[in-house]
Amino acid sequence: MKNPIQYLPFFPLKLVAFPGEELNLHIFEPRYKELMQDSEQNGTSFGICVYLNSLSGYGTEVKLEKVIKRYEDGRLDIQTRGLKPFRILSFDNPMPGKLYAGGNVEFLTDEPKITTVQHYEFVFYLKEMLYLLNYPAEFDSQSVNSYSFSHKLGLKLEEELELLKMESEADRINFLINHFKRMIPVIKAIEQAKEKIKQNGHFKHLDPLNF
Template sequence: MADPLYRFDCVPMNTITLPFFPLKLVAFPGEKLNLHVFEPRYKQLIGDCLLKGSTFGICVYLDKLTMYGTEVSILEVSKTYEDGRMDIQALGIRPFRIVNFRNPMGEKLYAGGEVSILEGDEFTDTLLYAEFKELMVDMLQLLGLPENEDFKRIDTYNFSHKIGLSLEEEFKLLLMRNEAERLRFLVQHLRKALPILVKMEEAKRKIQMNGYFKNLDPLNF
C-alpha cells in the first residue's frame, strides 16, 4: 500500500512547466518567504525568472523529494551581493503535484518539469472556523505575538508556521484540498498544544520568580 503522505487523489485541472527549487520547508499559498539564494544553480534559476517575469516551484523535501510543492512568484530582490548571491522575497501562490521531474531542465543547472495545479474546495464550516479562530488567537497571544490587522484575517495558512506543527504535519496540511478538513486538522492540533503551552508559560513565570526576594507576610499561630 502506498504511503498516504505521498499519495494524492486528485484529477489535475491544468498543467504548467516550472523550474524547481527543492527545500526542507512548506510554502503555503499567500505566505511571504524570505530566501537567501547562494547555490549557482538557484542563482541561475532566480535570474531566469526575473528575466522572464515567471514563477518557480518550491518542492517539499522531507527524507526525499515528495513530488509536491507550491508555485511561488518573486516579489522583490532585497539585496544582491558582489558574488551574485541574493536575498529575495517570494509569495506562495498555489500547490501542485509534480507530473514530470527533469534534472537538469534542458541545458540549465537546475531541475524542472511539468506540474498539475491542485484545485480545492474552499467551503468553510462557520462554527468550526469560529472555534479555530478563537484557539488561534489564544495561541498567538501566548506566543507573545503583537495583535495586529493580520489577527482579523486568520485562515488555515497564514499562521500555520507559528503554532508548532512539524514539517510532516505542515506537508499534510498543504495536501488537504478541503478547507473544512484543514480546519478540523488545526483545531485538533490546537486543542492538544494550547494546554501544554499554558503549563510552559506558568513554569516560566515560576522560574523567573525564583531569583527575586519575596515579601512574606508573618503567620499568626
C-alpha cells in the same frame, strides 16, 4: 474535470511555502542564481518543492516579487510569494539546457467553504495560541484563513506538509483546531511550571491548613 498541469522549474528546500505567504530567500548556488535570472527576465514562476529526507512529491508555485539585494559575487536576497500548491508528476534533473531541475506538476484543487461555527472556533483558538506564544498579531478575523499564521503555530515540517496537501479549507481548519487543542494545554502547563520555578527560593506566605 482534470486539475491543470504545468511544467515548472524546481527549487527544492526543507520548508513549506504556503499560498499567499511572503517568503524571503538568500540565493547563493549557481543553479538557483540562474533560475532567479530566468524568472526575473521572463516573469515566470517556479516551484518550491518540499524536501524531507527525500523529495516529498509536493510543493508550491511561487512568484519572484522583488530582488532586495544584489551582491558583487552574484548572490541575491529575494522576496517571493506563494501561489498554488501542486503534486509533482515528473522530475527532470536538470531541465534541458539549464543548471536547475524542473518537471510537470498537477495543481491541487481547493474547496474554500467552511461553516461560520468552524471559522469562529478557529479564530478563538488562533488568538489564544498566538497570545501564549507571545506573537503580537493584529488581523482581520474575517479574512484570516488556515495559511495565514501556519508558520507561527509550532507545526513540525511534516505537519506543515500535511496541511499543504489538503484540498479543503474545512479539513485544514479542523487540522489546526485539533493542533490548538493539543498544544494550548501543554504551553499553559509549561508557563505554570516556569512560574513555580521563579517562586522557588523566595519567602512564601502560606495559609494555615485546617485538618
